[in-house]
Amino acid sequence: MTLTPRSLVVAGLLVFLALVPAYVAATGNAFLMTLFTRIIILAIAATSLNLILGYGGMVSFGHAVYLGVGGYAVGILAYEGVASGFAQWPVAIGVSALLALIVGALSLRARGVYFIMITLAFAQLVYYFGVGLDRYGADDGLTVYRRSQFGELINLSNRTVFYYLCLLLLIGTIYLVWRLINSRFGLVVQGARSNDRRMRAIGFPTYRYRLTCFVVAGAICGLAGALLANHTGFISPATMHWTRSGDLIVMVVLGGMASSFGPLIGAVTLLVLEELLPVLIRLLASGFVEPQVAVKVSEYWQIVLGPLFLLVVLFARGGINGLLEGMRRG
């Protein structure tokens, strides 16, 4: 394997992620652990979205729904007294896969912009379903008091253990997606992205391949949802809000579509940026104005973030991954 700027960044990022708990243990900065657990979980979700969006060309604008469904599976089972993760997690994955099957079967009949809007509309449907879950907190959401129980096997209440489990699952997901897209199945899905009609002409029932791909992505994202509910100890319809789906798309595109580590890079960049932008703006502004005013100005960090998305779209089509590749080519 040659050392390219990209592989250096990826390797550095993985080493950094592996060392976060050690740094936290040394400094006692628990916030960093919470932040990076969240980043890793959302990176799993973004990686699953990349499978359909990047490789399959299916721009799903409702992917956050599976985060919510997976989370609610854990939350509702815990609420009803089923604390075992051996029950919760398979249900989270299964229900997400089932939902993806229904949504995919209906929306994959459509193309292009119709597909974007239909997935968005189905996401709204599920979102309002969550709002209507009267028994489980409706709009206010549901508190998950105990993390999933895995008996003697693993104790998720230990933050470090949970962190490494999430990291392991992330690497497993990236590996799974990599294996999938390099298999015959993955090549068919990518072929259907480039030219669906031609793939069908040479005898591939592309609808079924694309639908399977869609379901796999939904199932993985359901797992991420189960992790997220365990992490935050809380699940609400807001997890499924369409802007969350937008965030996932941003992560994928920002990091670099159709690349193995792009979604991870995107998730880290977006979420760290969300934390850093207010600080940066405050520092920058305090050079010109009173400190109190600088704090006030830094509250408006989104006015920088929004146009940033536009700039990525206009000038960095391949995302950060593409920029790193471009560096190698010079």
Place this chain on the structure above:
Amino acid sequence: MLLFLEQCLNGLQFGLLLFLLAAGLTLVFGIMDLVNLAHGSLYMVGAYFAATFVALTDSFLLGAVLALGATVVVGMAVEVVALRRLYGRDHLDHVLGTFGLILFFNEAVRIVWGPAGLTLRLPDWLSTSVRVLPGLDYPTYRIAIIVTALAVALFLYVLVMRTRIGMLIRAGASNREMTGALGINIGLLYTLVFGLGAALAALAGLMQAPIQTVQIGMGENILILAFVVIIIGGIGSIRGAFIAAIMVGLIDTIGRAFLPDLLRLVLSSRGASTVAPALSSMLIYLVMAIVLVVRPAGLFPVSSK
């Protein structure tokens, strides 16, 4: 029965409002092939401008006209600065870029007008009601919305189907290179169409302002409804948008009005009052799913694109 009629009128009014938004979206999509998520932001900006200008000028009509003009200027500026560069790109780029614009607009509005919502008070001559039928008084303002929106729909029809500008718009929609080659300034035409879309969004926003609070994010949920409208109607078809908008408006309003009572027959009254709004919000998306199963390209698909 009178209640039902009243709710039908409410549904019609809401549907026509949706039509104004959806018409702008579908025009911009049909002609520039641009998915504009930030259309809802123009709706919001229109409402904010209206609340401000009406308070400043002390005249509802003058304020409304000023708000309309100001939003058109904002819309055209956005088109020239940002969106123009997105034409011909992938739809995913449109989604991402305009998603960024939503964040920008929400934050910009927070900076200019502050986080608290605004209210727009109706002038006295509009806060009366009219006897539509014996025993049924209906607010004048809502009737004014219905009449205005119908007039705009007629205006759009005449503009697109009967004028030279409309001919250029339709020509640009079916073949942009050819239209350009015939000496039409396509760039200018696109900016004008975008301005027209912005005006429609602003009109919807300012007419809704006195009914709801003017607040940040008000354009987002209604934008998704407008998307549903154009999916049901067939993307790019103004006629489809008109029929689908009225359909969606009626279903939504009547669902909201009568589902709680229906649910109360099977659920506790507290349960019914939580579930009913959610269920009636879901109703539209269910209708959309059914329409898509039967006709994947909407009720009035625009052929060849």
